[in-house]
Amino acid sequence: MLKKMFRLTRDGADELKNELTKLLTERSSIAGRIKIAREFGDLAENAEYQSARQEQDKNEARISEVEYILQNLEIIQSPRSDSKVQLGSKVTLRGDASHTKKFQVVGTVEADPLDGKISDESPIGRALLGKAVGEEVEIKTPLEVTNYKITEIS
Numbered sequence: 001m002l003k004k005m006f007r008l009t010r011d012g013a014d015e016l017k018n019e020l021t022k023l024l025t026e027r028s029s030i031a032g033r034i035k036i037a038r039e040f041g042d043l044a045e046n047a048e049y050q051s052a053r054q055e056q057d058k059n060e061a062r063i064s065e066v067e068y069i070l071q072n073l074e075i076i077q078s079p080r081s082d083s084k085v086q087l088g089s090k091v092t093l094r095g096d097a098s099h100t101k102k103f104q105v106v107g108t109v110e111a112d113p114l115d116g117k118i119s120d121e122s123p124i125g126r127a128l129l130g131k132a133v134g135e136e137v138e139i140k141t142p143l144e145v146t147n148y149k150i151t152e153i154s
Contacts, residue, residue: 004072005072005073005074006069006074006107006108006109007074007075007076007087007107007109007120008069008074008075008076008106008107008110009075009076009088009104009106010075010076012107012110013073013075016066016069016070016109017070019062019066020063020066020067020070023059023062023063023066024063026059027056027059027063030052030055030056030059031056033048033052034049034052034053034056036048037052076088076106076107079153082133082154083132083133083153084130084131084153085105085128085129085131085132085153086105086130087105087107087120088104088105088106089104089105089153089154090102090103090104090152090153090154091103091104091128091152091153092151092152092153093148093149093150094148094149094151095146095147095148096146100151101148102116103117103118103124103128104116104117104118105118105120105125105128106118107119108120108121123139123140124139124141127139127140128150132150133150133151133152133153134149135149135150136148136149137149137150
């Protein structure tokens with residue numbers, strides 16, 4: 001079976017490692033809450049126990065997910081050239097009335113549009129990949145279609 005590789009920047013990989021450390025330390029406090037809740041009696045009607053078990057299940061699922069990503073990780077190398085947009089590139093776009101937007105093209109795991117990190121598989125990411133400074137880019141969103149000019153790639 002072919003494993004999926006997850007592409008992240010060095011910063012994104014470090015964030016995941018920090019999250020894993022935090023999740024692993026939460027394990028013992030959740031286990032302590034479960035132990036205390038068990039002492040309250042009937043587990044079927046014990047809300048504290050049920051809540052702690054749900055939290056434990058959620059924590060363990062996230063630990064497994066993060067460990068899997070880290071085991072199948074490919075670090076995005078800094079682009080060797082700023083001539084074309086590629087995975088890891090930081091791009092500045094200028095639209096109408098000198099309205100600018102800045103994005104970094106990253107892998108899907110690391111994508112956070114509110115932080116300016118867009119997935120290479122997103123419509124914006126796909127539109128940017130392979131483009132050079134000075135080229136026009138048409139960005140289609142569910143609300144509108146906007147044209148931008150690439151003013152900087154780093």
